[in-house]
Amino acid sequence: MDHDEGDQMTELFELRQYTLHPGRRDELVALFDNEFVESQAEAGMRVYGQFRDLDDQDRFVWIRGFPDASRRAGSLAAFYERHPAWLEHREAANATMVDSDDVLLLTAVTGDLDAARASPPALAGGDGAAGLEIVICHPEDPDAFPEFFRRDLLPALAEAGAPPLASFRSSGHRNDYPRLPVREGEQVFVWLSRSPAPAGLLPAGVRPPQRLRLAPTPRSWLR
Incomplete structure (x- = not known):
C-alpha cells in the first residue's frame, strides 16, 4: 500500500515487540519506566503502554504513538540522536536486547486509546494491574477486512x-x-482488548x- 499526502495528518502508531x-x-522494564516515558513525550511522542508478555519471559512489548505521520522522523531523531535520557541510558537498554526490529506501523480503525485509558476496569491485582490481549491478524483481503471487522466481528467480540x-x-x-x-511487505489488522477473544471468532487469514x-x-499508561 502506498501512502499519500492524507496519511501525513493521520495519527500513527508503532507496535513494538522486543526479544531480550x-x-x-x-532490568529493561525498570529502565524504561524510569527513563523513557516522559523523555519520549518531550520529543513529541506518546508511550501508550509497555508490557511483559505473559507467555514469553524474554519478550517486552510496547505501543508508541505520533500525533501525525509527518512528525515521526523528527520526533525519533529528537529522542534517539539528541535527548539526554537516551544518550545516557542507551547502552544499558541495548545490552538487554537480542532483537528490536519486530515493529508494525499502524493507523487506527476503531476505538480510542485515550478513552480506554480514561475508563480502566475494576482491578484486583496487588499493583492494580490487569492483563490485556493484542491480536495480530493477516487477513486475506486487507482492504475489505476493516469493514468486516466493524460490521461483523466487532459486535461478535462485544457479545x-x-x-x-x-x-x-x-x-x-x-x-x-x-x-x-x-x-515491511505485509498487511496486518490488530486489535487490543482487556479480555481474551474466543478462539472461534479469530479469522484464519493467510x-x-x-x-x-x-x-x-x-x-504503563494503558492498563
Whole structure:
C-alpha cells in the first residue's frame, strides 16, 4: 500500500515487540519506566503502554504513538540522536536486547486509546494491574477486512465479553527513519482488548493470528 499526502495528518502508531537476553526483562522494564516515558513525550511522542508478555519471559512489548505521520522522523531523531535520557541510558537498554526490529506501523480503525485509558476496569491485582490481549491478524483481503471487522466481528467480540478497546490496520506510511527498522511487505489488522477473544471468532487469514497476553508494567499508561 502506498501512502499519500492524507496519511501525513493521520495519527500513527508503532507496535513494538522486543526479544531480550534471558533474565534481562525486569532490568529493561525498570529502565524504561524510569527513563523513557516522559523523555519520549518531550520529543513529541506518546508511550501508550509497555508490557511483559505473559507467555514469553524474554519478550517486552510496547505501543508508541505520533500525533501525525509527518512528525515521526523528527520526533525519533529528537529522542534517539539528541535527548539526554537516551544518550545516557542507551547502552544499558541495548545490552538487554537480542532483537528490536519486530515493529508494525499502524493507523487506527476503531476505538480510542485515550478513552480506554480514561475508563480502566475494576482491578484486583496487588499493583492494580490487569492483563490485556493484542491480536495480530493477516487477513486475506486487507482492504475489505476493516469493514468486516466493524460490521461483523466487532459486535461478535462485544457479545462474547471481549470488546476491543481499539483496532488498527497497517499504515501506508513508509519508514522514514530507517535507523529503526520495521516489518515491511505485509498487511496486518490488530486489535487490543482487556479480555481474551474466543478462539472461534479469530479469522484464519493467510496465517494463524498471533495472540499476545500482556501484563502492564508499573508505569504503563494503558492498563
